[in-house]
Amino acid sequence: MSAEYNVSKELQCAQEGIIITATVSKKLTGAITGHFLIDLYTPILPIILPLLIDTMGLSYFLAGLIVTAFNVVSSITQPFVGLYSDKTGWRASVPLCVSIGSLGICLTVFTNNYLLLLVLVMGAAIGHALFHPSAMDLVYRLSPPTKRGMYNSIFTTSGSISYSIGPFIAGVLIEFAGLPSVVWMVIPGIIGAAWIYRNDLRYLDEKFFEKPAKKVRSQSVERKKFWWVPAGLVVTICSLRAWAYVGLITYLPALLTIEYQGFDTVTTSLIVTVMLFFGVGGQIAGGYFSDLFGRKLMLVLGLLCAVPLFALIFLADGWLMYFGIMMYSFFACFCYVTSVTMTQELLPGNVAFASGLILGLCMGVGGVGAAVIGWAADVMGSLSDAMFLLIIPTILCPILALFVRYPPGK
Structure with a gap:
C-alpha cells in the first residue's frame, strides 16, 4: 500500500511538474511574442521623419521632438509602472499594450496636424511603458539565476528582431504605395494581440510569484541599501549609450x-x-558572454569597442562607413542586455522598477538627446557635424563603467 502510495505521489508530482513547465513556457512565449509585436512599430518613426520634414516643413528640431515625445513619455511612465508592479503585483495585459502601441504609431501617417501627431505618438509610448517592466519582471523571475543573461537576451532579441524588420517593411510600403500605406502595418499588431488574448497568455500567476520568505526579504533589503549607487551609475551609463544610439538611429535616414x-x-x-x-x-553575444566571463567585464569591453567604430561612421566613406555603422550597433547592443541584468541583480527587490529604469528612463534620455542633436544641426547648419558630437557620451561610457562596483565573480 505504501509503495503504491509513493508511486502515485511520484506520478502526481511529475504531472504537476509538467503542468508547471508548460505554464511557464506559455507565459514566456506570451512575453516574447508581445515584445516582438510591440517593438515592430517604434523604428517606423525615423523612417518617416525625412518625409515629415519635407511634407510638413519641419525643422530638424521639431522632427527630433517627435522621437523625443515618444521616448520621454515612455521613460517617465515605465519606472512608475515598474515600482507599482513591485509593490502590488499588478501586471499589464499583453494584448492591450500591443494594440495601443501599434495603433498609435500607424495612425500618425493620416494627420498633417503636428500636435495631433505628438498625441498619437505619446499614446503609443504609454502602451510600450505598460508592457516592458511587467514582461522583464516575468522573464527575470522565471529564469535560472545562472542563465539570466541568456534569458534576458532571448527576450530582448525578440523585440530587437522586429525592431530591425520594421524600418524595411515601412520603407518598402512608402516607396511603392506612399506614406499612408504604413497604416497596413497595424494588421500584425491587431492579429497578434487577438491571438495572444485568445490563448490567454497573461503575465502573472500568483503560483509563480509568491512573496519571498522573511529571510530572503531581509537579505534583499540589506543588499539594496549598499547597491543603489552602482545601480545608478549603470543607469547613467545606459542613458549616455542610449543618447548616442538613439540619436544615430533617429537621424541616419535623414x-x-x-x-x-x-x-x-x-x-x-x-x-x-x-x-x-x-x-x-x-545582444545575443553580450547576454551569453556575460554569463560566462562576468557582466562588468563585458560591459566595459562592449562600450570600449564602440568608441572607434562610432568615429569611423563620420570619418570614413563607402564600405568603411558601413562597417562602422554595423559594428557600432553590434557593440552598443552587446552591453545593453548586460546592463539590464546588472541593474536587476543590483536591485533584486525591485526588478520591475530596475527594468523600467533601463528600458524607460535611459531611452527617454536618448529621445531628449535626439531633440538636442536636431537643435544643434539647425544651429550648426550641418546634420553630420551635429551627430558627430555624440562621440562625447560614447567616450564617457567605458570610462564610467570602470567605476561600477559590482559583486565579485559576476
Whole structure:
C-alpha cells in the first residue's frame, strides 16, 4: 500500500511538474511574442521623419521632438509602472499594450496636424511603458539565476528582431504605395494581440510569484541599501549609450537621404534594418558572454569597442562607413542586455522598477538627446557635424563603467 502510495505521489508530482513547465513556457512565449509585436512599430518613426520634414516643413528640431515625445513619455511612465508592479503585483495585459502601441504609431501617417501627431505618438509610448517592466519582471523571475543573461537576451532579441524588420517593411510600403500605406502595418499588431488574448497568455500567476520568505526579504533589503549607487551609475551609463544610439538611429535616414543624397527610402531603410540586425547579434553575444566571463567585464569591453567604430561612421566613406555603422550597433547592443541584468541583480527587490529604469528612463534620455542633436544641426547648419558630437557620451561610457562596483565573480 505504501509503495503504491509513493508511486502515485511520484506520478502526481511529475504531472504537476509538467503542468508547471508548460505554464511557464506559455507565459514566456506570451512575453516574447508581445515584445516582438510591440517593438515592430517604434523604428517606423525615423523612417518617416525625412518625409515629415519635407511634407510638413519641419525643422530638424521639431522632427527630433517627435522621437523625443515618444521616448520621454515612455521613460517617465515605465519606472512608475515598474515600482507599482513591485509593490502590488499588478501586471499589464499583453494584448492591450500591443494594440495601443501599434495603433498609435500607424495612425500618425493620416494627420498633417503636428500636435495631433505628438498625441498619437505619446499614446503609443504609454502602451510600450505598460508592457516592458511587467514582461522583464516575468522573464527575470522565471529564469535560472545562472542563465539570466541568456534569458534576458532571448527576450530582448525578440523585440530587437522586429525592431530591425520594421524600418524595411515601412520603407518598402512608402516607396511603392506612399506614406499612408504604413497604416497596413497595424494588421500584425491587431492579429497578434487577438491571438495572444485568445490563448490567454497573461503575465502573472500568483503560483509563480509568491512573496519571498522573511529571510530572503531581509537579505534583499540589506543588499539594496549598499547597491543603489552602482545601480545608478549603470543607469547613467545606459542613458549616455542610449543618447548616442538613439540619436544615430533617429537621424541616419535623414542624413543619408537629405545631406548625403543619392539614397532612396528603400536603400536607407535597408541600411537601418541591417544595422539593427547587427545589434540583435550584439545582444545575443553580450547576454551569453556575460554569463560566462562576468557582466562588468563585458560591459566595459562592449562600450570600449564602440568608441572607434562610432568615429569611423563620420570619418570614413563607402564600405568603411558601413562597417562602422554595423559594428557600432553590434557593440552598443552587446552591453545593453548586460546592463539590464546588472541593474536587476543590483536591485533584486525591485526588478520591475530596475527594468523600467533601463528600458524607460535611459531611452527617454536618448529621445531628449535626439531633440538636442536636431537643435544643434539647425544651429550648426550641418546634420553630420551635429551627430558627430555624440562621440562625447560614447567616450564617457567605458570610462564610467570602470567605476561600477559590482559583486565579485559576476
